Structures are given as C-alpha cells and as structure tokens.
Amino acid sequence: MLGKFIHLIKNWTLVVSMGIGAGVYLLFYYLPVLDPISVRLAPIFDSILPLFMFLILYVTFCKVDFRKLALVKWHFWTAVFQSFFVAIIVGGILIFQIEGTTLILLESVLACIIGPCAAAAAVVTLKLGGNLEQMTTYTFLSNLLCALLIPICFPLIEPTSGMTFWSAFLLILNKVCLVLVVPMILALLTKRLPPLRKFYQWLIHVPDLSFYLWGCSLMIVTGTTLKNIFHATSGIGFLLLIAFSGLLLCLLQYAVGWLIGRFFGASIESGQALGQKNTAFAIWIAANYLHPLSTVGPGCYILWQNIINSVEIWRKGKYSA
Template structure:
C-alpha cells in the first residue's frame, strides 16, 4: 500500500494528464455522451479559474512576503526571453514568412512570450527551491509579457488592430485577478489573529497546492486534446508543431538551469524559463494570432508537465 501511495505522489502529474485524456476520449468517441459533454464544458471552464485561484492562495499562504525581492538570475532569464522573442519577430519580418511557416513560428512565439506559470512556484517548492524568488519572478515575468505583446504582435499580425495601451490594460487586469487577488487574501489570512489557526491548519496540509494543481491538470489536458482534435489542418503539420513545442520546452528548461547554476538557483531559473502559463499563451494566440497557433501552447503544456514529473521523481529518488 505504501508503494502504491508513493507511486501516486511521484507520478501525480502524468496520472492527472492520463485521466484527463481518457475522459475526453470517452466523451469524444461515445455518441451517447455528446449531450452531457456539451453541458459539462461550461462547468469545467468555470471550475478551472477557481482551481488556479485556490492553488495560488494556498501557495502564497506559505510565502514570507518580507523576502520578496528581485535577484540576479531574474534579470538574465528575462534577457534571454527578450532576445528569443526579438529573434522570432525579426525572422518573421525580414524573411517575409507567410503560410504554414508563419503559423509554426507564431505557435513558438506564443510559448516563448507567455509569462512564467503561476503554478511554477508549486513545483519549485516540491523540488526544494526558493518559493519567494519564484513568486517575485512570476510577477516580473507577467509585467514583461504585458510590455512585449502589445509591441510584437501588431508587427506580425497587423490585422489584429491592437493598440499598446488596450492590450497592456487587458493583460494587467488578468494578472491582477490571477495573481494579485489571491496574494492579498493570503496576506490577510497571515496577518489577522482570528485566522491564525486556519492559516496554520492550511499550510500544514502536505502538498495541498500540488494536488489541487493535479486536479486542474485533468481539465487542462482535456481542453488541450479538444483543441488538437478540432484543428483544421493535416496530421503531419500538427506533429511538426508538437515536435517544435518539445524542442522549445527542452531548450528553455536547459537554458534556465544553465543560467541558474551561476547563481546557485538552477531549480528556480529552470522552472521560471521552462514552465509557462500555457492557458494564457492559448488565450493570446487565439485572440491576436492565427487560430492554429493555439496548438503549440496546447502541446507545450503536455511536454512541460512530463518534464516536471521526471524532476519530481528524481527529487523523490534523491531524497530516498
């Protein structure tokens, strides 16, 4: 029994993805469930933000807010992201890339330009990294994203009619809802004497935020498969986008860990650069880029969680 529980703990993320994938495939192929799937779709769409809110709230309850401050590796990971984004945009403009090649590069760009995932702090904590450094970088990464998107996207998709301030304000509103509100509630929970016992009870539940994230991953995996199954293009092109996402994911994790080694923060920098807010990436791709470019971030979420699972397994093996 203990081996089974340890297996569940080590492989929570792939098990969540597997359950989400199987559930979607059942609803997709069984015609009798079509009506039920249409009724459940909006329910899951509304549940997912709630999961993300609870995940961040529980995580922020463990944060020492006095230690939130930028450190050196924050600067260098941001520089790499800026250079990578600039390289993609310059290539599209100067090489006059169009057609499927443009869609492929847009899907890659959506994964690069999107901010660090809010759940990256959860994995960093699980891996023994610094929670405060990751929390700080999450905010800085979202600010950088809000500055880059209104500058870059109108250059490659002039038809989007995006203005800098409108896009900036929309993104910052989303950042406030997703990050700032749960952080303020966590700060309130930590500060009020009346909530002291609740706060202590909450932070002493082992890996609560991690397992909440595993539940949300089931929904995200099903949504990802839905986008892939309904993509109006050839299988070979979908496989090309998926493979590009894998290469990009490995590259960003590797570069992040390389940067982090110079500052004794390889875990934090690797997660910061590699683990992306793919839900946000899918939203910006669907809103401002070609609809097919959403497949890239959809595949990226599968790759990054496979990597996270391997990291967590290695961490557990090392501790044992």
C-alpha cells in the same frame, strides 16, 4: 504493495493527471451518447479552471514570507533570454516576410516563448526544494514583462488583429492583477487577521495541497488541449510538426534556465522560471491575437513541461530517499 503504489502515484501525479484528463476527453469524444452531458459540463469546466488557478496561488502565497521577496541576479538574465528568444522569432518573421503555414508554426512557437512563468512554477519549485520567495518574485516580473512584450510584438506580425498597445497592455495587466494580486492580498489577510489564524495554521500544514490542486487543474487543461487538436482543420503531419517544435522549445528553455541558474546557485528556480509556462494564458492570447492553429503549440507544450516536471519530482524523491 499498496504503499509502493501510492508512492508511485505521488511521484508521477502530473503524468497521472494528464492521463486521466486525456482518457475522459477521449471517452466523451468517441461515445456520442455522452454529447448532452459534455454540452452541460463544458461551461462548468471553463469556470472551474480559473478557480483552481486562484486557489493554487492563494495556498502558495499563504506559505510565502513576503518580507523575503526581492530581485536577484538570475531574475535579470532569465528575463533577458526570454526577450531575446522573442526578438529572434518576431525579427525572423518580419525580415523574411514569412507567411502561410510557416508563419503559423512560428506563431505557435512565439506563444510558448512569450507566455509568462506559470503560477504553478512556484508550486513545483517548492516541491523540488527550491526558493519559493525567489520564484514568487519572478512570477510577478515575468507577467509584467509579458504584458509589455505582447502588445508590442503581436500587432507587428498580425496587423489585422486591431490591437492597440494601451488597450492590450491594460487588458493583460488586468488579468495579471486578477490572477496574482487578488490571491496575494487574500493570503496576506489570512495571515494577519486573528479570526483566520486557526484556518491559516491548518492550511499551511496540509502537505502538498497546492501541488494536488495543480494536478486537478491539469486534467482540465489536458482535455482542452486534446479538444483543440482533434478539432484542428490542418493535416496530422503539420500538427505533429507543431508538437515536435514545442518539445524542442521546451527542452531548450529548461536547459537555458538551468544553465543560467548554475552561475547563481539557483538551477531549480531559473529552470522552472524559463521553462514552465502559463500555457492556459498562452492559449488564450494565441486564440485572440494570432492564427487559431497556433494554440496547438502551447497546448502540446503543457504536456512536455509536465513530463519534465514529473521526472524532476521523481528524481528528487529518489535522491532524497
């Protein structure tokens, strides 16, 4: 009985993580006596989340064969479709001169589309039996594409943001380097330096370490998402509309990714590449350059994408069994 319960938890780790994150936040929200503790913990959690993302990538990169990193055909088509979706949203806003709540809704959708492929997509892809090297390559490509699209598109729809192309480009590129390049260099050093050889062998043989680190970070992100929703100044109906649009968009991007991948024998990789977004980054760019309510979109998107990931992992486990 205990073995079945542990197996169930492993298959639904992401859903369990989201449930714990939501439960803890609601506990602090509805019990005022815990307010002093929440004030002290808030900055700690804000600093822990980037650390988790760093460790996830470091552990993942330690398992990557960097000699196999190369561009493949599905990389190109996935990037083309992401750019195409971005062009539709931005073009629609400009052509029809959309304003008000409709603009906020479209900005929320845009934040979910334009966001780069999640660093954890490589973790989930590895869990599903996909090609880690192809996903790692696309993660770099997606972040560079994001660094180009955001400075071009955001000033067009929010001219008052005061963002110039080069300042935004360099700012985003700097964040990309900190998130991707630094853990990659450390992983290379861990592989190459003889004093770290034993640690490296231990690290790569810890099963699903990066996946469970992602589960821990997901608890924090879920709590942050609920905080954005509970403190929103809009009506519940509009928030539900944003959440539902995020669900439709999530299903669309996964479906298009799977369809692209079928032509190249890489449905797992392409589906995760287009569907699984770095929502923490998307929330950051929306909060800084778009309407504050547009952060609710990527906040809800993370729930939808991890439900899909959990279903995929469950199906993978069932099929393997």
